[in-house]
Amino acid sequence: MGDLLGVAVLGAGHMGADHIRRLACMVSGARVAAVADPDTARAKEAAAGIDGVAVHAETAAALDAPGVDAVLIASPGPAHEEALLAAFSRRLPVLCEKxxxxxxxxxxxxxxxxxxLGRRLAQVGFMRRYDAEYRRLKSLLDGGRLGRPLMLHCTHRNVSSPPGFTSAMLINSSVSHEIDAARWLLGQELTAVTVLRPRSAAGAPEGLLDPQFVLFETEHGALVDVEVFVNCGFGYQVRCEAVCERGSARIGEGRTMLVTTGGSAREEVAQDYLVRFSDAYDREVRSWVDATRQGRVTGPSAWDGYAASVAAEAGVRSLETGHRTTVELAPCPDLYAGR
Known part of the structure; x- marks a missing residue:
């Protein structure tokens, strides 16, 4: 076990438990060394059957547990800053969920x-960069065969929103993935955002503005629109179409099982992001483990996480005011030059 990367997983909820399973069963070169969650019963359940795992209620105890070489943060967003800074103080590499x-x-x-610190330690969990379809689209756009990208049309639909989901979270939780994907696919920063509010769907909880239509402008004149609908009721769908000067390319139409019976055909629709992006999550964590064992940090940076937060905040302000809102970033530190 000494040759394996010992990972402390912070958070044992839906996402954290899935990462614990992934590290234990799907990813070579790593092991779960510690799990931290205020609900220690939940943490013990997530780590059940895995040898040598220390379970703690507090983040610091997990980071200081024997055999911990790196950290995977899957706790709720408001806890991330403290956990990241604690990992930095111990010089521990981190994969932090968005x-x-x-x-x-x-x-x-x-x-x-x-x-x-003068060195990168953090990678942010924008896993769409590891999805096979998104990677093919990125390669196509970078190759230039279709000419310059002019527009991205994006769709982000969920079956239903969890309890406590707010109108702002449609942007700062759901659309944050499209924010990073757009920056990455286009190689451009977002400069302004406008959020339009159609009437809410009958299936949306009372008071939730769902769906929303989000329009981003970029520094080189491309436009990115996102339809986000988190209570569509029928499935989990993520699609993206790039419209370029000499053609277009669309992803997210991946075919699942087609069942034909009784004179009709029915195609399955994924119901959960862990189903739709399971391969991307596996590839992301494998890449992080491999790079960390080699003393490197790759993938989305802390600067990417910051840029997404700024764009999402501007989107929330536009949602609240109904006005176009600019996205204003701080100067980029030299550490992230050439990102």
Whole structure:
């Protein structure tokens, strides 16, 4: 076990439990060394059957547990800043689920703290960069065969929203994935956002503005629109179409099982992001483990996490005011130059 990367997983909820399973069963070169969750019963359940796992209620205890070499943060967003800074203070590499930090002020503190270290330790969990379809689209756009990208049309639908989901969370939780994907696919920063509010669907909880239509502008004149609908009722769907000068390309139409019976055909629709992006999550964590064991940090950076937080905050302001809102980033530290 000494040759394996010992990982402390912070958070044992839906996402954390899935990462614990992934590290234990799907990813070579790593082991779960510790799990931390205020609900220690939940943490013990998530770690059941895995040898040598220390379970703690507190983050610090898990980070200081014997055999911990790296950290995977899957706790709720408001807890991320403290956990990231604690990992930095121990020089521990981190894979942090999105949002890196929900508010841009806290996200900038994380960027500045990492910049003071003079080396990257954090990777942010924007797993769409590891999805096979998104990677093919990125390669196509970078190759230039279709000419310059002019527009991205994005769709983000969920079966239903969890309890406590707010109108702002449609942007700072759900659309945050499209924010990073757009920046990555286009190689451009987002400069402004406008959020339009159609009438809410009958299936949306009372008071939730769902769906929403989000329009981003970029620094080189491309447009990105996102339909986000988190109570569509019928499935989990993520699609993206790039419209370029000499053609277009669309992803997210992946075919699942087609059942034909009784004179009709029915195609399955994924019901959960862990189903739709299971391969992407596996690839993301494998890549992080491999790079960490080699002393490297790859993938989305803390700066990417900060930029997503700023764009999401601007989107929430536009949602609240009904006005176009600019996205204003702080100067980028040299650590992230050439990102």
């Amino acid at each position: 949002p890196m930090v929900p508010d841009s002020t806290g996200a900038l503190r994380v960027v500045e703290a990492e910049a003071r």
